[in-house]
Amino acid sequence: xxxxxxxxxxxxxxxxxxxxxxxxxxxxxxxxxxxxxxxxxxxxxxxxxxxxxxxxxxxxxxxxxxxxxxxxxxxxxxxxxxxxxxxxxxxxxxxxxxxxxxxxxxxxxxxxxxxxxxxxxxxxxxxxxxxxxxxxxxxxxxxxxxxxxxxxxxxxxxxxxxxxxxxxxxxxxxxxxxxxxxxxxxxxxxxxxxxxxxxxxxxxxxxxxxxxxxxxxxxxxxxxxxxxxxxxxxxxxxxxxxxxxxxxxxxxxxxxxxxxxxxxxxxxxxxxxxxxxxxxxxxxxxxxxxxxxxxxxxxxxxxxxxxxxxxxxxxxxxxxxxxxxxxxxxxxxxxxxxxxxxxxxxxxxxxxxxxxxxxxxxx
Amino acid sequence: xxxxxxxxxxxxxxxxxxxxxxxxxxxxxxxxxxxxxxxxxxxxxxxxxxxxxxxxxxxxxxxxxxxxxxxxxxxxxxxxxxxxxxxxxxxxxxxxxxxxxxxxxxxxxxxxxxxxxxxxxxxxxxxxxxxxxxxxxxxxxxxxxxxxxxxxxxxxxxxxxxxxxxxxxxxxxxxxxxxxxxxxxxxxxxxxxxxxxxxxxxxxxxxxxxxxxxxxxxxxxxxxxxxxxxxxxxxxxxxxxxxxxxxxxxxxxxxxxxxxxxxxxxxxxxxxxxxxx
Numbered sequence: 001x002x003x004x005x006x007x008x009x010x011x012x013x014x015x016x017x018x019x020x021x022x023x024x025x026x027x028x029x030x031x032x033x034x035x036x037x038x039x040x041x042x043x044x045x046x047x048x049x050x051x052x053x054x055x056x057x058x059x060x061x062x063x064x065x066x067x068x069x070x071x072x073x074x075x076x077x078x079x080x081x082x083x084x085x086x087x088x089x090x091x092x093x094x095x096x097x098x099x100x101x102x103x104x105x106x107x108x109x110x111x112x113x114x115x116x117x118x119x120x121x122x123x124x125x126x127x128x129x130x131x132x133x134x135x136x137x138x139x140x141x142x143x144x145x146x147x148x149x150x151x152x153x154x155x156x157x158x159x160x161x162x163x164x165x166x167x168x169x170x171x172x173x174x175x176x177x178x179x180x181x182x183x184x185x186x187x188x189x190x191x192x193x194x195x196x197x198x199x200x201x202x203x204x205x206x207x208x209x210x211x212x213x214x215x216x217x218x219x220x221x222x223x224x225x226x227x228x229x230x231x232x233x234x235x236x237x238x239x240x241x242x243x244x245x246x247x248x249x250x251x252x253x254x255x256x257x258x259x260x261x262x263x264x265x266x267x268x269x270x271x272x273x274x275x276x277x278x279x280x281x282x283x284x285x286x287x288x289x290x291x292x293x294x295x296x297x298x299x300x301x302x303x304x305x306x307x308x309x310x311x312x313x314x315x316x317x318x319x320x321x322x323x324x325x326x327x328x329x330x331x332x333x334x335x336x337x338x339x340x341x342x343x344x345x346x347x348x349x350x351x352x353x354x355x356x357x358x359x360x361x362x363x
Numbered sequence: 364x365x366x367x368x369x370x371x372x373x374x375x376x377x378x379x380x381x382x383x384x385x386x387x388x389x390x391x392x393x394x395x396x397x398x399x400x401x402x403x404x405x406x407x408x409x410x411x412x413x414x415x416x417x418x419x420x421x422x423x424x425x426x427x428x429x430x431x432x433x434x435x436x437x438x439x440x441x442x443x444x445x446x447x448x449x450x451x452x453x454x455x456x457x458x459x460x461x462x463x464x465x466x467x468x469x470x471x472x473x474x475x476x477x478x479x480x481x482x483x484x485x486x487x488x489x490x491x492x493x494x495x496x497x498x499x500x501x502x503x504x505x506x507x508x509x510x511x512x513x514x515x516x517x518x519x520x521x522x523x524x525x526x527x528x529x530x531x532x533x534x535x536x537x538x539x540x541x542x543x544x545x546x547x548x549x550x551x552x553x554x555x556x557x558x559x560x561x562x563x564x565x566x567x568x569x570x571x572x573x574x575x576x577x578x579x580x581x582x583x584x585x586x587x588x589x590x591x592x593x594x595x596x597x598x599x600x601x602x603x604x605x606x607x608x609x610x611x612x613x614x615x616x617x618x619x620x621x622x623x624x625x626x627x628x629x630x631x632x633x634x635x636x637x638x639x640x
């Protein structure tokens with residue numbers, strides 16, 4: 001079985017040699033936060049069912065009881081409002097959604113209430129709320145189970161957005177999100193659940209403010225968001241084979257965004273490719289490209305490019321779905337075009353060692 | 364006012380955009396209210412929330428929303444926390460007849476009953492949402508019946524009868540505090556003036572003066588005032604007028620917030636940065 005692609009990148013962030021899955025990292029972070037603070041509670045559709053949210057809350061019901069770990073009625077709107085009310089009363093709720101698409105039912109409470117409370121009440125109250133939202137892919141997820149809508153939330157002052165791609169960051173960012181005194185949208189890609197990597201056993205936080213350079217290079221900068229970080233690191237290897245050395249960056253926290261780390265890299269490389277797990281129009285990639293353009297265009301020549309979902313609704317058939325998403329091959333191809341400043345027509349094959357086998361379904 | 368009479372200082376209320384009376388009835392600071400209307404830094408939200416988002420967290424006034432129905436769920440969440448933390452306090456949540464048409468109303472009542480939460484729902488039914496009568500909006504205008512259908516005790520009463528309101532509220536609050544789960548009051552009342560602003564709006568034609576007259580005749584304030592002897596009443600009125608004059612003077616003398624306030628209170632970090640600056 002091929003080694004998880006992210007191992008070397010994550011190892012630079014930790015000296016731990018204990019290997020954990022992303023799922024277990026999320027579960028461990030939740031467990032540790034609940035153990036040290038009775039204000040932390042977890043709920044959402046199916047949180048107390050036998051599948052335990054893909055295992056991310058397994059064992060917590062038995063350990064902490066049904067007042068702190070519970071499934072909810074199918075009422076995303078009111079349950080989000082309830083979570084806000086709990087947070088106003090001093091709890092630190094974690095509200096779990098097995099699909100990010102369901103957050104569309106909760107937008108009023110997230111955008112009009114959670115994001116606004118601290119400001120519109122003049123700092124009298126705050127909302128320490130974590131909303132875990134999973135993005136689906138493949139196995140027929142289709143139109144309403146596959147959307148990466150993190151940019152919606154990046155748009156709104158008062159909300160923080162994080163999209164960790166490694167087990168190490170999954171644990172550290174969830175702990176940081178729970179400790180944060182303001183609302184955090186915690187974006188998990190379902191395929192990332194199958195990643196493994198080093199995770200220290202103790203409690204630690206990965207706070208907002210620092211993007212991670214996951215591969216060093218001088219020829220171009222590639223920013224990969226959420227699951228696209230995996231595809232970008234695969235693309236980086238494909239590019240290395242033809243002598244193009246990409247610097248790959250994982251922003252981790254999307255809002256607030258560490259634009260300085262990205263800018264420092266692009267100042268060196270002059271070329272930026274941002275690959276998002278969402279649509280490009282008004283998306284996270286558009287924001288990063290715009291900020292880099294504003295910062296660096298006066299200083300040096302730049303070549304900028306966004307990649308993301310095709311500008312259509314996600315289809316279910318693999319024949320079309322394959323074309324909907326960026327992948328290591330198309331990312332590598334666009335990266336080479338950017339470096340050479342011309343359409344090269346190059347589209348590399350994926351070698352055996354870079355193919356994924358971890359996920360076999362079902363969801 | 365009648366409901367808040369039954370509450371303890373530690374109890375919590377959530378309101379909606381017509382929240383001024385609720386704010387005062389729960390003990391909210393009058394000076395901070397008027398200063399807020401003036402947009403001054405001494406306002407209850409430093410001039411950032413305005414008339415529709417009054418709050419006085421120390422007095423248990425936990426805010427008000429300009430999105431109809433929104434605070435119902437927030438109140439339910441607060442009640443969950445009260446119960447989970449084994450606090451003795453309850454939550455009262457105020458909303459209008461229009462809010463009962465929002466999905467969040469049904470979802471929130473269901474969860475409150477499911478978890479047997481310490482919360483009193485108070486629907487102020489004034490029969491109009493902006494300019495549209497309840498009969499044009501609700502297939503079953505009996506709001507009490509709809510609340511009952513979720514599995515809680517609900518009553519309908521004349522909101523202009525302050526003593527009946529006090530009695531029903533005290534009874535409901537007692538039962539909620541004893542751990543019997545949520546209760547619901549549908550309280551009928553009437554909006555005298557236009558939806559927004561101090562004027563009359565009979566010229567719009569959606570309602571008549573004749574319809575409004577009986578409600579104005581039954582004004583609970585006048586009814587209450589008639590029960591007090593003249594001298595005592597004059598003393599009270601003078602005291603209140605003085606308090607109001609003081610609040611307006613305070614608001615006028617207060618400063619507008621400084622330009623740096625634009626960027627504070629987005630996140631905790633900004634609050635700290637401002638404090639350190």
